[in-house]
Structure formats: structure tokens, C-alpha cells
Amino acid sequence: LAKTTQPISMDSYEGQEVNITCSHNNIATNDYITWYQQFPSQGPRFIIQGYKTKVTNEVASLFIPADRKSSTLSLPRVSLSDTAVYYCLGDLSGGYNKLIFGAGTRLAVHP
Amino acid sequence: NAGVTQTPKFQVLKTGQSMTLQCAQDMNHNSMYWYRQDPGMGLRLIYYSASEGTTDKGEVPNGYNVSRLNKREFSLRLESAAPSQTSVYFCASSERSPLAGVRSGELFFGEGSRLTVL
Numbered sequence: 001l002a003k004t005t006q007p008i009s010m011d012s013y014e015g016q017e018v019n020i021t022c023s024h025n026n027i028a029t030n031d032y033i034t035w036y037q038q039f040p041s042q043g044p045r046f047i048i049q050g051y052k053t054k055v056t057n058e059v060a061s062l063f064i065p066a067d068r069k070s071s072t073l074s075l076p077r078v079s080l081s082d083t084a085v086y087y088c089l090g091d092l093s094g095g096y097n098k099l100i101f102g103a104g105t106r107l108a109v110h111p
Numbered sequence: 112n113a114g115v116t117q118t119p120k121f122q123v124l125k126t127g128q129s130m131t132l133q134c135a136q137d138m139n140h141n142s143m144y145w146y147r148q149d150p151g152m153g154l155r156l157i158y159y160s161a162s163e164g165t166t167d168k169g170e171v172p173n174g175y176n177v178s179r180l181n182k183r184e185f186s187l188r189l190e191s192a193a194p195s196q197t198s199v200y201f202c203a204s205s206e207r208s209p210l211a212g213v214r215s216g217e218l219f220f221g222e223g224s225r226l227t228v229l
Contacts, residue, residue, distance in 0.1 A: 034216030043201050043220035044154065087153065089216050097142055097161040097207060099216060100170065101154040 004088050004102035011108050018075045020105045022088035025069050033064055033071045034089045044087060083109045113137055117202050117221035124192045124228045132187040132224050134202030142205040143185035145177060147198040154201065160185055192228045200224045
């Protein structure tokens with residue numbers, strides 16, 4: 001079963017921009033690419049989703065190239081409270097509803 | 112607006128015991144999901160239901176059964192619990208529909224059910 005691929009961990013410092021890239025070679029043609037944030041002992045929280053090009057909201061930006069085989073989550077000016085695990089999500093099954101999470105990227109933001 | 116409600120929040124079982132985790136959503140969503148998350152690991156899909164009356168296996172279905180009782184409720188049953196099923200279980204729902212042109216990946220999660228099997 002195809003899965004998404006992300007870096008296992010990343011380190012950053014307060015005030016820096018962080019970019020996390022996810023590879024998803026087999027994303028379904030008409031599926032959004034979605035990103036989540038998870039803090040310890042909590043459920044995942046929706047951050048942003050997009051279909052192609054660039055999407056921006058109050059929390060993050062999402063860049064998706066034309067071939068949709070990858071996506072990059074951009075967190076501007078991170079703070080200590082952005083320390084969390086970040087997941088990309090998509091339907092890789094060829095069906096339409098089998099939403100599989102990748103292993104996630106553990107982001108540590110340092111003072 | 113409660114969103115997704117899971118019960119119980121905590122449960123301790125002995126090996127071989129059975130139990131059912133309950134999940135209900137009040138957002139009129141078509142799709143519902145059960146995930147498990149082992150300590151320090153990512154979420155793995157157990158079962159999902161695209162609509163009332165349908166269920167499908169996810170990545171790790173062995174040892175579990177599900178029932179989509181109606182559009183609101185999606186339960187997960189462990190028939191004979193094993194220590195390997197010690198985990199946090201999350202229920203989620205989504206408005207995803209096969210009728211949609213582009214399918215949203217936004218999932219709404221419950222608070223989780225922490226299960227320990229001794």
C-alpha cells in the first residue's frame with residue numbers, strides 16, 4: 001500500500017520559517033492534500049489543505065507543484081508552541097476514502 | 112455543538128476480554144473512521160465507513176470489527192483483546208462524498224479513547 005513520505009524530524013529556532021515536504025506519488029486525482037498538527041495526548045488538528053499551486057491561511061501556506069507528487073507545508077516565523085508532529089494525509093488507495101497518514105515529522109522549535 | 116464524541120475515554124481490559132468503543136458525530140458527515148495510535152507512533156487506519164451501511168478495512172483491521180449503526184454512529188469492537196491492542200483510539204468523521212468534484216481531506220477527530228490491555 002502506497003504511503004506518504006516525510007522527514008522523521010526537524011529542528012528550528014523561534015522566528016524562523018520552517019518548510020516540511022511530503023512525497024505522495026499516488027495521490028488520487030481528485031483528492032485534496034491535507035496537513036495536520038498533533039500535540040502530545042491530543043488528536044490531530046487540521047491545518048490546511050489544497051489541490052494545486054499555493055494555498056495560504058492564517059496559520060500556514062501550502063505549496064503543491066503541478067504534478068501533485070509532493071507538497072510543502074510552510075510555517076512562517078515559528079514559535080515554541082509550534083513544537084508538534086506534522087502529518088500529511090491523502091487517499092493513496094485508488095479508491096476514494098481510504099485516508100492514510102504518513103509517519104509524521106516531529107518538529108522541535110528551540111528558543 | 113459536540114462534534115465527534117467517543118466513549119469511553121479510558122479503559123483497562125484483561126487479555127481475552129471484549130469491549131466496544133462508541134463514536135458519534137453530530138455534523139451529518141457521510142464518512143467515519145477509526146484510527147489507532149501507539150506511543151510515539153503515527154496514526155494507523157483500522158476501518159472506515161464511506162456511508163451508512165458500508166464499512167471497509169484499513170491498514171490494520173485484524174482483531175477488530177466495526178458497525179455503522181446509522182449515519183451518526185460508528186462503533187469499534189474488540190472481540191478478544193490482546194496486549195498488542197494497547198493504544199489510543201481516535202474516531203474521526205468527514206464530509207467527504209463520492210459526489211464531490213474534489214474530495215476534502217478535513218477530518219474532525221474525537222478526543223481519543225485510551226485502552227490498556229493487561
